[in-house]
Amino acid sequence: MKNKGIFDCAIIGAGVIGVSVFNKLTRLGKKCLLLDKASDVATGASKANSGLVHAGYDPEPGTLKAKMNVRGNFLFPRICKRLGIKLNKCGAMVVGDDEEKIKTLYDRGVKNKVDVKILSRQEIFEKVPALNKHITTALFAQNAYVVSPYLFTIALVDEAILNGGEVALEEDVVAIDKTELFEITTKKSKFFAKTLVNSTGAGFNEISKLVGGEEYPIELRRGEYFVFDKGIDLGAPCTIFPLPTKLGKGVLVTPTVDGNFLVGPTSEVGELSTKTTAQGLKDIKEKSKLLFENINFKNAIRQFSGIRVICGDDFIIEKSKKVEGLINLAGICSPGLSSAPAIAEEVARLLGVKNKEVANLKKIEPYFVFKDLPKAKQIQLSKENKDYCEIVCKCENITKGDVVLALHRPLKIRSVDGVKRRTNAGMGRCQGGFCFTKVINEICKQNKIKYCEVLKENRGSNVALGNIREVQND
Ligand SMILES: Cc1cc2nc3c(=O)[nH]c(=O)nc-3n(C[C@H](O)[C@H](O)[C@H](O)COP(=O)(O)OP(=O)(O)OC[C@H]3O[C@@H](n4cnc5c(N)ncnc54)[C@H](O)[C@@H]3O)c2cc1C
Numbered sequence: 001m002k003n004k005g006i007f008d009c010a011i012i013g014a015g016v017i018g019v020s021v022f023n024k025l026t027r028l029g030k031k032c033l034l035l036d037k038a039s040d041v042a043t044g045a046s047k048a049n050s051g052l053v054h055a056g057y058d059p060e061p062g063t064l065k066a067k068m069n070v071r072g073n074f075l076f077p078r079i080c081k082r083l084g085i086k087l088n089k090c091g092a093m094v095v096g097d098d099e100e101k102i103k104t105l106y107d108r109g110v111k112n113k114v115d116v117k118i119l120s121r122q123e124i125f126e127k128v129p130a131l132n133k134h135i136t137t138a139l140f141a142q143n144a145y146v147v148s149p150y151l152f153t154i155a156l157v158d159e160a161i162l163n164g165g166e167v168a169l170e171e172d173v174v175a176i177d178k179t180e181l182f183e184i185t186t187k188k189s190k191f192f193a194k195t196l197v198n199s200t201g202a203g204f205n206e207i208s209k210l211v212g213g214e215e216y217p218i219e220l221r222r223g224e225y226f227v228f229d230k231g232i233d234l235g236a237p238c239t240i241f242p243l244p245t246k247l248g249k250g251v252l253v254t255p256t257v258d259g260n261f262l263v264g265p266t267s268e269v270g271e272l273s274t275k276t277t278a279q280g281l282k283d284i285k286e287k288s289k290l291l292f293e294n295i296n297f298k299n300a301i302r303q304f305s306g307i308r309v310i311c312g313d314d315f316i317i318e319k320s321k322k323v324e325g326l327i328n329l330a331g332i333c334s335p336g337l338s339s340a341p342a343i344a345e346e347v348a349r350l351l352g353v354k355n356k357e358v359a360n361l362k363k364i365e366p367y368f369v370f371k372d373l374p375k376a377k378q379i380q381l382s383k384e385n386k387d388y389c390e391i392v393c394k395c396e397n398i399t400k401g402d403v404v405l406a407l408h409r410p411l412k413i414r415s416v417d418g419v420k421r422r423t424n425a426g427m428g429r430c431q432g433g434f435c436f437t438k439v440i441n442e443i444c445k446q447n448k449i450k451y452c453e454v455l456k457e458n459r460g461s462n463v464a465l466g467n468i469r470e471v472q473n474d
Helices: 016-027 064-083 099-111 121-127 149-162 201-211 278-288 336-350 375-384 400-407 416-423 436-447 468-473
Strands: 002-012 032-035 092-096 116-119 137-141 145-147 166-168 173-178 182-186 189-198 219-228 239-241 252-255 261-264 300-310 316-319 326-330 391-393
Touching (some): 002 182, 016 336, 032 189, 064 145, 092 121, 099 137, 149 166, 149 416, 189 201, 201 300, 391 400, 400 416
Parallel strands (some): 002 189, 032 166, 092 239
Antiparallel strands (some): 173 182, 219 261, 252 261
16 A cells, blocks of 8 residues: 655545645645545536636625635636636626515625626616516626636646645545544555545535544535537527526526536436436426527537535535544535635635745646637647647547647546546537547557546446457456
């Protein structure tokens, strides 16, 4: 069993929250370990959400949700700029026919110090002519963004690795002992750390139990979505929400940073399953009519769902009272993505880490794909490297060069979905029908591994059982 020295902090859970903490503490000069049972970062709630950086008018004033959302919203543009990640400031509009409810939301926004405005009926339809004509009133927040939640997480982890952070994926934690240090035992390794952050989302209680920390009642709420084909314009230049209810922000319509539209999510209390259901998809179709009466769902190319992890009304961001040096991050549901940079700052504060970044931090290469580059740069690159002249994904126009680059980023991956999150290969209309095997071949070649070692997503999802002859002989 390997022993990798003593870390200042071990973070268990590599969603956007754990990765933000990992990135922040590394930038502040701490020796950090990020540990997850999955085969990549951002495979939980952080890959399956609306991708919105909320302005911050929705959370109840005075709550951690409000504080973290507003601060996170402020930090997002500078972090995305640093990472070379697309962030689209499209704004958000909450629409309805109940002026009192819109006014309540407006007052909340003002209390949270968010730039909000109530629009007249004329202003609403000037901005979004295709909206349902029964809409009479709306709240508009200009400081709302869309981002790729997984690419944001991936870029943060790559940057942290470049600056000395260590990542251990596919690690099943089997025991955590606390003496002077945290001794974390997995099936493969043993790690020692002075402090421990539990950011395992739906797995929070499982890890907490191992270390003797607090456990909280957790409610899981699935959200299903439709993704629309590129080129299909649903008529929403900004994110459009209905009025929120107790169950959440409702079925919204939003442009994504990649140029598709999303419609969803549902809010279904239940188990930890990311399947989509006939009933959920039917509900989305019905509820979307409140916003746009005639969305043609035949233009949807995919459905997906993500799981919200809810612990009461607010986020739990605290020092454990039971285990010294343990930080609990529980119930980080929406607006968790928007709040992630602020939660990372708060964890650093709780751990007493001085807020001073290390000098000469290394910068990562921006996350471009060939098709997004200016023409002159494309010509130069294609002359230098023939991989940029070969299209791997026809729907999204992703080149072999893009795939190779993704596989040589600091965090090494061996899954087709990992390549998809980094390049968009497989996200188009044919959903990987054309590029799936090409991507697998490239993963084998670049990682020097066998075909059957390539994963679709997590362990156990190997794309092949073995060479035909080997399998037949079994
Ligand atoms: C449908 C939906 C829509 C949303 N929309 C938005 C939005 O538009 N804007 C916004 O701000 N927020 C949104 N959110 C909330 C946001 O997605 C979450 O707050 C955020 O992704 C939570 O990140 P996380 O890191 O806590 O959890 P996760 O991303 O779930 O990560 C937890 C990690 O812990 C790992 N793990 C679990 N158990 C163990 C274990 N025993 N050992 C090792 N690792 C373990 C998992 O593998 C996973 O990688 C939405 C959420 C959902 C579900």
